[in-house]
Amino acid sequence: MTVENEIELTAISGRRSTFEGDPRPGDTLPSMKDSPAVEAGSTMTMTPGLEASRDQLQLQENEEHSIEVLPPVDGGRQAWLFLLGATYMEMLIWGLPFSIGILHVYWTNTLFEGEGASAITLAATLQTGLLYMSCAFFGPMFAALPRWTKTLQVAGLVIGSASVIASAFVTKPWHLIVTIGIFYPMSCACYFPCATLLFEWWHASRGFASGMMYAGTGAGGTIFPFLMQGLLQRFGYKAAMVSLGVGYVVTGLVALIPIKRRIPLSRYDQDGISRIRPRIDWAFSKRKALYLGIMVIGMTSLGNFVPSLWLPSYVDDLGLNKPNGVALVAILNAATALGNGLLGWLSDRMSLRSTILISCVGSAAACAFLWGFGKNSGVLVTFAIIFGLLGPSFSAVWSKIIHLVSKDDPAVTALTFSIFAFVRGVGNMSSGPISESLLKYDTMRGVIGAYGYKNYGILLIYTSITILTGGAAGLFFNKIRDV
Template structure:
């Protein structure tokens, strides 16, 4: 029997469009078409010189010099072949669509919910700090209570940074590590309900709650798999959860403290945190599955699991240096308003809105701010969006807060700063994309480093601002610059944020 050639039209690979079609090449060097798997009702032989063409009605594969044996004996032999006698071409795994589809949007919704849970309490810690200082532990250990509140946010950022290498080395344990972080955060809130001394808060809220960074970190890094063209928009939506949590938690916390008391309030929040977090964890999964085994060694070697290979070359790129410097400088300034604006408003005796109301409004403004900056980062070069964010928020500090001694001026400040300054983290995904250059392992490591740097900026904001408020260099100046030594602090805030924007000019790319 002469040679046969199977012809299919270009751009219609059968392994993609017909996952049940496969070729089995045997040790006899013959190619068999499995009749029990695919039917070829329109097969028509046509002779061309020394080969024969089998025409198909829709597609064609060219495979000259491959013989086809159709005798009943050979067809009967097929069932007798063992797996080690065959080399099979398996179909390409079909992945969920990127930038859309049910699973991508479910992931984004779940990641946003976890963002609300993890960051809602730290961004409303002022409510608890006030209760601890003035009610629960009145007149005892005020500095210890302040340290517990500061450690919660700072260690949360830094712990997320430390979990990055762990999750990179043990990717198969991701879900387990997330569950452990969820349980640790829930237990920290429940046990804080039974605190009888201020140092108990350092252990529970200050040290155990930050372990929730393990719950949060995979949400931020797996987003790189689910979104590419709309990555900035998706990041903005997810980070808007911080603003939502910072807006809702103060009112939830105040309401519970007033109606059921401190102990019942903390237990209720801890239990609710565990339930809602467990539900939100269900859609958090990879788009690209990890391969179960990788083969190494000679023939007959067993499958050996290997950790993902890490390429550290991104550390030598100038974008990594500029991105780290940008985040460090902006973090040194961006936490100052959240830390001192309530005190500033109270010293001015503002009531509509009060200091707490201003913080809630600033967090609320960051919700559309995150979406806006994320969208702009998809449409414009990154360095332009970084400059817009930094210049706008620095100008708001220098002018709206700097000369703001009335409610209207401070309301305008918190809105502008919430949109442009508090939302800066929405640009992280684009910065990471430029640095990692689509390396699938690098984003987790880079993100963890960025969160650690941001934690350094957060923790240092307390002692640095404390020292600056002791300087009366601008005493007697106009507006906030001359009010209770706030002048130097305002200048420091504006300069650090503006310096971060200057470093961000070097971040070229989209």
């Protein structure tokens, strides 16, 4: 073999070195001419059939390419720093959408009292829905432009921060649609690579790692409502939004530092310009796991957002003050933070079908029985804890489904995640109008508990059925290879 032979990283084409830094005994190692950078300290073993002359060895030593060992997978300082930064980014980006109820009340009752109620509601709805659905735009972009990942993340963070600051100076309700409703979801560019690059840093403990990362969403939903309420009461609306926007960009830039690739991109020199043209294996679009994942995520998303949307109204209608609606949703979100870690840990140790069933059956049963027959604080707090542990935390199971679809191909991983996030966004935006329509029909008056109280009964049945339907679709994962 001559020095003109090209070397191709098996980390990218064969995925073996995604989890291994050194070559296996007996592997044939081509020469280093035109090779991409690998990481430092790697031990290179020549097979008996590959003998290099002294001149060839000297030429290899003079190569400008550095040779490095890939950082360890499933642990090590860099892997844990990546997970810490990704978790904080989840908390930062999703904290505001989870506290939007506090802002919605302020916009409606104080800032724009008596006007623009529909525009304000639309802005709040668009923020969360588009934050999910914009993944359909950013997924293909990150897959096609992997070298621009960090630049796009910083741009998304700056746009999101600017939209928060701009919302402090709105003078018309429709201004909120533009700032909070449309531009803030561009911050999706910050957290999207966190979910996809995690596949490079974690393998055997991927479910646990993804659960911990998504726990940041629950943590944001627990912290931000009280943070936002405190800022509004102490400093006023403008100061609260400006300080929040500045805090976004400053802390976000710090969190982005450890969020990087574990495996270096291949480099191909074309006309003196270093480029990369990733090839997408479109065979993933024919895999059953993709469509089962869409069905499971779509159906569960139609139901999982209902409790956080209507539980505060139910508590207010009952006249309960301890805890009130805001505190109850905060409890649910705190349980979601723990639930993500729990379901992620279970997905590493159980079959995918079993993990889906635990999540769907448990959350649907909690909705049907605990909320369904709950008319006091104790039962509703218990419901918030159990539902939070098993319902909204279903996203921790995504990593295993995505693995079945993408086979750890980086470009396909990004596309698959974008598809699933888009489906979840559709479920999120659809659950509001559907549930509002169901509340108009008083079909269960006189029944025990919430089933007979102001039309909530039909809403609970809808929530339980959609989540159970998602669990039933998950049963079919047993018929395909899910490990």
